[in-house]
Amino acid sequence: MKLSTLLFGLVAGALSALPLTAVAQQPIVIKFSHVVALDTPKGLAAEFFAKRANELTKGKAKVEVYANSTLYKDKEEMEALQLGAVQMLAPSLAKFGPLGVKEFELFDLPYIFDNTAELHKVTQGPVGQMLLKKLEPKGIVGLAFWDNGFKSFSANTPIKMPADLKGKKIRIQSSKVLEEEIRALSALPQVMAFSEVYQALQTGVVDGAENPISNLYTQKMYEVQKHLALTEHGYLGYAVIVNKKFWEGLPADVRGQLEAAMKEATAYANKIAKEQNDKDLEALKKTGKTQVHTPTAEERAAFKKALAPVHVKMESRIGKDLLQAVYKETGFDPSKF
Numbered sequence: 588m589k590l591s592t593l594l595f596g597l598v599a600g601a602l603s604a605l606p607l608t609a610v611a612q613q614p615i616v617i618k619f620s621h622v623v624a625l626d627t628p629k630g631l632a633a634e635f636f637a638k639r640a641n642e643l644t645k646g647k648a649k650v651e652v653y654a655n656s657t658l659y660k661d662k663e664e665m666e667a668l669q670l671g672a673v674q675m676l677a678p679s680l681a682k683f684g685p686l687g688v689k690e691f692e693l694f695d696l697p698y699i700f701d702n703t704a705e706l707h708k709v710t711q712g713p714v715g716q717m718l719l720k721k722l723e724p725k726g727i728v729g730l731a732f733w734d735n736g737f738k739s740f741s742a743n744t745p746i747k748m749p750a751d752l753k754g755k756k757i758r759i760q761s762s763k764v765l766e767e768e769i770r771a772l773s774a775l776p777q778v779m780a781f782s783e784v785y786q787a788l789q790t791g792v793v794d795g796a797e798n799p800i801s802n803l804y805t806q807k808m809y810e811v812q813k814h815l816a817l818t819e820h821g822y823l824g825y826a827v828i829v830n831k832k833f834w835e836g837l838p839a840d841v842r843g844q845l846e847a848a849m850k851e852a853t854a855y856a857n858k859i860a861k862e863q864n865d866k867d868l869e870a871l872k873k874t875g876k877t878q879v880h881t882p883t884a885e886e887r888a889a890f891k892k893a894l895a896p897v898h899v900k901m902e903s904r905i906g907k908d909l910l911q912a913v914y915k916e917t918g919f920d921p922s923k924f
């Protein structure tokens with residue numbers, strides 16, 4: 588991170604910690620930093636939230652959205668939030684492990700959700716609420732879960748069976764479950780910030796990646812990946828989080844209005860996520876640069892079989908009781924996996 592960016596952030600953070608009465612005439616600025624493009628499910632939902640927050644608070648709060656890692660990259664943004672240099676983020680659920688909240692990695696388990704309806708039973712239900720509460724000792728309040736979609740593998744060589752990924756270096760997010768997933772395919776996991784993936788694929792630092800289509804398309808990874816297999820082997824979504832001290836220091840009426848804006852933004856995010864991914868898949872196909880393969884039933888079964896051991900291996904990391912609670916909500920039966 589550039590020193591000037593950090594200093595700027597810290598000064599902004601210190602100002603935002605001033606008693607709110609001292610700056611009563613000024614709008615309360617909420618810096619919302621994220622790492623994806625504007626025209627992604629998260630990018631669009633962040634803009635939606637900013638607009639509604641401004642409207643519902645009648646200008647008392649001003650949400651400034653910084654997209655595409657322009658303010659902070661993955662790891663830095665978590666630190667910036669805890670320092671108060673930014674107030675709001677929506678990191679993917681795979682990025683909470685390094686904070687010490689490894690339970691969030693349950694979302695990275697292969698094939699744990701068959702569809703979004705199953706997923707929403709968890710994210711929009713009591714298990715989701717319980718997970719968000721786990722952030723509070725870290726100085727963070729979890730406000731909502733936003734969808735992106737299901738991830739698929741890409742590389743420069745065709746991917747049909749798990750063996751096609753053997754020995755390949757695959758970029759992953761900072762999750763131990765994802766690390767185990769890649770190892771289960773006899774491939775080599777490489778943790779890397781999202782902003783660095785395109786270049787790493789281009790220069791051959793990594794051979795492939797796993798992304799929902801919206802991220803692959805909007806980062807133009809199709810320019811540097813010749814093959815995509817629609818494996819949809821795992822989920823990628825977000826927790827919208829705020830600095831706890833900042834949030835609790837807000838005037839109650841403003842906080843309530845922001846909660847209402849977040850509720851609307853969450854409904855919007857989860858409505859457009861699939862539409863956006865479907866649209867990007869069509870656009871991706873039109874580029875003609877990446878060949879898209881839809882796995883046959885046999886190929887899909889082979890991936891499921893290869894990835895099944897990840898659930899067992901990661902059970903103690905995530906917590907047996909939590910996993911059972913999730914399996915109960917979704918009807919997932921690991922013995923039939």
Ligand code: LMR
Nearest residue numbers: 622623679760780781802
């Ligand atoms: C990734 O790093 O691949 C994703 O978490 C990026 C994002 O925020 O969707």
